[in-house]
Amino acid sequence: MLDREACAALDEADPLGGFRDEFVLPEGVVYLVGNSLGAMPRRTAERVARTVTEEWGRELVGGWNSAGWFAQPLTTGDRLAPLIGAGPGTVVVGNTTSIAVYQAVSAALGLRPGTIVVDRANFPTDNYMIERLGPTRDVSEGFEGAAVVLLAEVDYRTGARYDVPEVTRQVHEAGALMIWDVCHSVGALEVDVAEADFAVGCTYKYLNGGPGSPAFLYVNPRHHEAAQNVLPGWYSHAEPFAFEPRYRPAEGIRRFAVSTPHVLSFAALEASLDLWDQVAVADVRRKSTMLTDLFIDLVGDRLELASPRDAERRGSQVSFLHDDGYPVMRALIDRGVHGDFRAPDILRFGFAPLYTRFVDVFDAATIIGEVLEKELWRDPAYRNRLAVT
């Protein structure tokens, strides 16, 4: 088992070690919630300020052209594409994951009407959004007879990871279309949805785009012609500025845009992507598996593991089960270890490899050990339920 010194040595040798200084992180906190909201890149403040004061303040409405706002859904899409194994002209950015799910499933059902297979473990919004689009059934019943399959690559509660190429192959073999939700994998591992039919994801977790930063939608080029956009706003029109009375879809991925981009939220995402341009995702994945393996080893049998033990089958988060998970997490946060709690009994810890150090893992595991061994979580103060996120 590694001691703190050995962890410090791993940080020393870490090829991603230099990135930590690119982020603002509060003193005395081990932030293991980057799987929910990523930390703020230092450069973001300046980039957003520039968009506000220089672009909006000086260019005013001219910014739609001069500052590239109008093109953002597509230009940002092209920048994101490599992070999900996709090519240029296949990703459009904007709106929210919920809306992208609605677009993807609607488009898929337009191409292939029938039953939607979902995972009860999908983040609820995915399943809520599609409840009224058609009949659904759980993935545990297999893909036979399905028209459309919607799964999250990484389970938001357990961190369990699907084998994307293999599942995509099985789904296609069953004659269905495959939609991947990569919210909990993009920026944490080498996502590759190129063979899938559609994919959706958010940018505020491992990609550090900021609270409520825009979502994205991947549409496989083989569907660009036939698939329809259920939300055909003017941005997706063949000639938006012709202001034609009837809708006429644009060619290519722009057909799946909706409307005006949230420019300030895009600015923060662009700052973060400037950082991602310098990152090799293979390095991120390598460090992620080291961090999560180390964490599982160090916590040991003090807590029951809810995540797969095999790093190959896991995203960049580790979850444990505890009947008193809520007060345990409160006690940890009180001692500077920030994870989160998901009812009824899940303690989640996310490891964002760009800013999480091996010594952070060591310190977090040490504090977890102390809180559990001394039963510090039994303090009645930790039972008061606060609003949770």
Next chain:
Amino acid sequence: MLDREACAALDEADPLGGFRDEFVLPEGVVYLVGNSLGAMPRRTAERVARTVTEEWGRELVGGWNSAGWFAQPLTTGDRLAPLIGAGPGTVVVGNTTSIAVYQAVSAALGLRPGTIVVDRANFPTDNYMIERLGPTRDVSEGFEGAAVVLLAEVDYRTGARYDVPEVTRQVHEAGALMIWDVCHSVGALEVDVAEADFAVGCTYKYLNGGPGSPAFLYVNPRHHEAAQNVLPGWYSHAEPFAFEPRYRPAEGIRRFAVSTPHVLSFAALEASLDLWDQVAVADVRRKSTMLTDLFIDLVGDRLELASPRDAERRGSQVSFLHDDGYPVMRALIDRGVHGDFRAPDILRFGFAPLYTRFVDVFDAATIIGEVLEKELWRDPAYRNRLAVT
């Protein structure tokens, strides 16, 4: 006819005169495009910076509670409500106007299936979004037999204004539901959609929320129980953090939320609403009619008026027709008068009363006169079509 001195005297006496200093406006420019993208309030830069560096940077994921992000769609809705004549708990903010239109029309058709009456003059996105939701027909054929009517209070091209109470009454008498798009009226005049069934609007024009700032959706309380949200994301769930497998709608207006708010875009809107808290909309409307009347008088018969002559029937914009509208607008912008052009022949000038002065109107009209009399727009340089917004 007023001279420049008389205009300066009007500015001196203007009860809204003090607000101009609250905005950043470029030197040497008369900005008459606030009906497209409002100017930047000075306070916005600081407010957005605080959200980035203090809230996100320091609170991290905790900001969803501590900084009020989670509640934004509703708290900002309550702040906007008075600007459209609505009460608390009836407006939800987020997403885009296109998406709000889709939600409103879908919900209305759920309550009252049938034909949708639209105005060919609606901003195209409104009509595009609903093309596939049901049969549509033009308002020129009247309301008889309609199920749902979707109209823009102020026409984006001509500035013509519907009589909202009267039309709402007629639509209800015909047994249909009324949806108002108030994008081009909110912040420019005393909008009152309280009697309507639904209303939608954006916040980046006269409200100065910034490029791509969030849209809003008003739902009359009489429909909160029966109307359905076609985009039932987890924010609209009765207990979002219960992560229940099936959808269960929240009570009240929260039922019409979708998903995660674009927090940075909300921050800019909140800064602008801090300013609007100090504004009496009656003053805004009074000044708006004075500004637009003056502009029409000063331009005189040099250009053919496309807007109603009667200020009562007009929003806060004045449009003229010119067969060579594109080069004319280019020549004006070159001389510091910023309006915009809408194909095929419309010159638009928007008057945002919080920062547009009477002397600006005088100067703009003077330059328009010069450009037309000397035919300065015939310069071949102005014929090159640039991308337009």
